[in-house]
Amino acid sequence: xxxxxxxxxLQGMLVILGVxxxxxxxTRMVGDPVQMMLPLSASAEQRAAFxxxxxxDQPLGTQFLAFVGDLLRFDFGDSLWQRRxxxxxxxxxxxxxxxxxxxxxxxxxxLGVPLGALAAMRPDGLWDRIIVSLSLIGLSVPQFWLxxxxxxxxxxxxxxxxTSGSGSLSHLVLPALTLGIPSMARIMMLTRSSxxxxxxxxxxxxxxxxxxxxxxxxFGHAMRNALVPVLTLAGWEVISAWAGYTVVVETVFxxxxxxxxxxxxxxxxxxxxxxxxxxxxxxGIVLVSLLLDLLYKLIDPRIDLA
Amino acid sequence: MSATDFPxxxxxRPRPAMLAxxxxxxxxxxxDKAAFAGFAFLILVVxxxxxxxxxxxxxxxxxxVLSRLTPPAWTERGSAAHLLGTDMLGRDVFSRLLHGARxxxxxxxxxVLLAGxxxxxxxxxxGYRGGRTDTVIMRVVDVFVxxxxxxxTLLLVAMIGPSTSTMIVVLAFSNWMIYTRLVRGIVxxxxxxxxxxxxxxxxxxxxxxxxxxxxxxxxxxxxxxxxLEFTNILLAEAALSFLGLGVQPPDTSWGLxxxxxxxxxxxxxxPITFPGLAIAATVLSVNLFASWLRVTTDPxxxxxxxxxxRARALRRTSSENG
Numbered sequence: 001x002x003x004x005x006x007x008x009x010l011q012g013m014l015v016i017l018g019v020x021x022x023x024x025x026x027t028r029m030v031g032d033p034v035q036m037m038l039p040l041s042a043s044a045e046q047r048a049a050f051x052x053x054x055x056x057d058q059p060l061g062t063q064f065l066a067f068v069g070d071l072l073r074f075d076f077g078d079s080l081w082q083r084r085x086x087x088x089x090x091x092x093x094x095x096x097x098x099x100x101x102x103x104x105x106x107x108x109x110x111l112g113v114p115l116g117a118l119a120a121m122r123p124d125g126l127w128d129r130i131i132v133s134l135s136l137i138g139l140s141v142p143q144f145w146l147x148x149x150x151x152x153x154x155x156x157x158x159x160x161x162x163t164s165g166s167g168s169l170s171h172l173v174l175p176a177l178t179l180g181i182p183s184m185a186r187i188m189m190l191t192r193s194s195x196x197x198x199x200x201x202x203x204x205x206x207x208x209x210x211x212x213x214x215x216x217x218x219f220g221h222a223m224r225n226a227l228v229p230v231l232t233l234a235g236w237e238v239i240s241a242w243a244g245y246t247v248v249v250e251t252v253f254x255x256x257x258x259x260x261x262x263x264x265x266x267x268x269x270x271x272x273x274x275x276x277x278x279x280x281x282x283x284g285i286v287l288v289s290l291l292l293d294l295l296y297k298l299i300d301p302r303i304d305l306a
Numbered sequence: 307m308s309a310t311d312f313p314x315x316x317x318x319r320p321r322p323a324m325l326a327x328x329x330x331x332x333x334x335x336x337x338d339k340a341a342f343a344g345f346a347f348l349i350l351v352v353x354x355x356x357x358x359x360x361x362x363x364x365x366x367x368x369x370x371v372l373s374r375l376t377p378p379a380w381t382e383r384g385s386a387a388h389l390l391g392t393d394m395l396g397r398d399v400f401s402r403l404l405h406g407a408r409x410x411x412x413x414x415x416x417x418v419l420l421a422g423x424x425x426x427x428x429x430x431x432x433g434y435r436g437g438r439t440d441t442v443i444m445r446v447v448d449v450f451v452x453x454x455x456x457x458x459t460l461l462l463v464a465m466i467g468p469s470t471s472t473m474i475v476v477l478a479f480s481n482w483m484i485y486t487r488l489v490r491g492i493v494x495x496x497x498x499x500x501x502x503x504x505x506x507x508x509x510x511x512x513x514x515x516x517x518x519x520x521x522x523x524x525x526x527x528x529x530x531x532x533x534l535e536f537t538n539i540l541l542a543e544a545a546l547s548f549l550g551l552g553v554q555p556p557d558t559s560w561g562l563x564x565x566x567x568x569x570x571x572x573x574x575x576x577p578i579t580f581p582g583l584a585i586a587a588t589v590l591s592v593n594l595f596a597s598w599l600r601v602t603t604d605p606x607x608x609x610x611x612x613x614x615x616r617a618r619a620l621r622r623t624s625s626e627n628g
Contacts, residue, residue: 018449018450019458022462023458026466027461136590136594139589139593140587142541142585142586143541143545144544144564145585148564148582152575242454243453243457244455244456247456247549263460263549266464269464271465274464275461282452282454285452
């Protein structure tokens with residue numbers, strides 16, 4: 001167990017180091033931060049002064065060490081767009097994105113798992129066909145377009161929910177649905193195939209032959225085994241949403257979270273803020289995936305962590 | 307004359323694969339109507355992308371203030387000149403749709419080829435060399451998989467400057483790992499098989515073994531993976547273009563058109579609805595075709611499908627008789 005934790009911590013550090021390298025190369029070597037952040041009208045002296053302020057006149061090695069040192073102190077510099085420390089902005093926006101992810105995935109799991117299991121009861125039956133077709137459509141629709149269509153139908157057409165913004169529970173409904181529907185489709189498909197496979201196992205046949213009630217077999221035995229891969233998928237879905245897919249949803253609904261802030265930072269050429277967001281998100285991914293691994297161990301004792 | 311040069315009877319000679327394959331392929335595809343429909347739609351999209359300039363009734367960039375926001379032809383205020391209506395600048399939605407297919411297919415195919423060739427090469431090396439090379443490559447893969455995918459893509463695109471070619475490079479940069487994992491796994495298990503060992507004993511070099519013996523066995527699973535990845539890239543291209551970081555005007559793309567239509571979607575539904583449907587229909591077709599292909603190229607899955615078909619036929623006859 002301790003060995004596992006140490007190995008995973010090292011691996012997480014490797015990921016953070018990788019992100020640091022990519023961001024460093026992208027911001028200092030591929031792009032030119034001075035040209036990107038200063039207006040075109042800036043004079044040569046202003047450019048030189050700004051470049052010196054950023055330490056860009058130093059050798060690359062020195063720059064990289066200074067960069068890493070700042071990151072270790074969570075000092076990402078001041079946002080040029082909002083004129084306050086970038087990390088402060090990130091921390092105020094973070095809870096809104098977490099709220100959106102929690103609502104979206106809560107919905108995806110609560111609906112996706114029972115519907116997937118329902119489809120598995122009679123493969124090729126009526127419910128199965130309906131659920132599989134709906135999942136296929138859910139997987140194929142672009143998320144941002146789905147959001148816009150939901151706005152046109154439910155916000156503009158029927159007037160049930162606000163079109164955008166945040167603040168109340170009804171503001172949360174459409175963004176959460178948009179974020180959750182593709183994940184729900186994937187969770188339904190996987191639950192279905194996983195339950196079908198489990199119901200064909202010998203132990204299920206034995207239990208049925210012994211006359212156990214079907215509900216008991218399903219919930220007491222089959223579902224518990226079938227849900228292990230579903231949990232893996234759900235964890236992966238949360239991570240990939242966290243890794244950027246909320247950007248699209250937040251942009252469509254003007255949801256004031258990290259994703260919309262990232263787009264704002266790009267549009268204002270605010271490199272420091274964007275960098276801060278990427279790092280906080282990378283750190284989040286490392287922590288969440290570690291937590292998920294521990295959770296699997298708790299749920300399925302067969303998994304060997306070493 | 308060597309011993310292998312005996313003339314073979316005609317019946318035993320294998321049919322030329324290039325001729326037999328397409329006919330057999332279509333015959334088998336026809337049995338799965340959904341996959342066939344998907345495949346047919348994909349062919350249509352490819353043809354449309356190639357012949358867009360000939361097929362499009364209007365110049366996709368031609369603006370006209372007078373005819374802006376004309377609804378589709380079948381609605382009350384619609385005009386026969388614009389089948390799917392016009393957008394805010396009076397550009398023909400249908401013509402833009404036809405031209406938009408080019409961007410989607412071009413980006414999708416380029417990214418899959420670029421990421422696929424890099425990923426396959428690394429996977430072959432990792433699986434075949436093993437040892438430290440394998441450890442290093444797979445560690446790099448692990449790190450890349452744990453990257454904040456879309457956000458890092460946004461950062462890279464913003465730093466390099468948005469354009470179609472930037473998007474292709476950046477999407478390939480963040481999507482090659484899955485090929486490496488797949489290829490490495492298969493190569494690793496194939497290295498232990500007798501026919502590879504026999505080839506090694508006979509003195510085949512690594513290059514020859516990889517090219518002649520391992521690569522052909524990789525093609526079916528790789529093809530399925532590449533097709534599924536293609537849908538992911540299509541959706542990513544649309545999302546990036548929608549965010550303004552992908553295809554840049556005056557070029558057209560379905561995602562870009564949805565972004566343009568978004569600002570006045572409250573007064574006009576058609577400029578965003580049709581490009582979105584085009585993306586969804588294309589991705590759905592690819593998914594239907596890919597799931598058929600996965601089953602068809604996997605002998606074990608084929609057997610299961612055959613058994614299911616037999617069982618269904620048996621049930622039908624027994625219910626007719628009973």
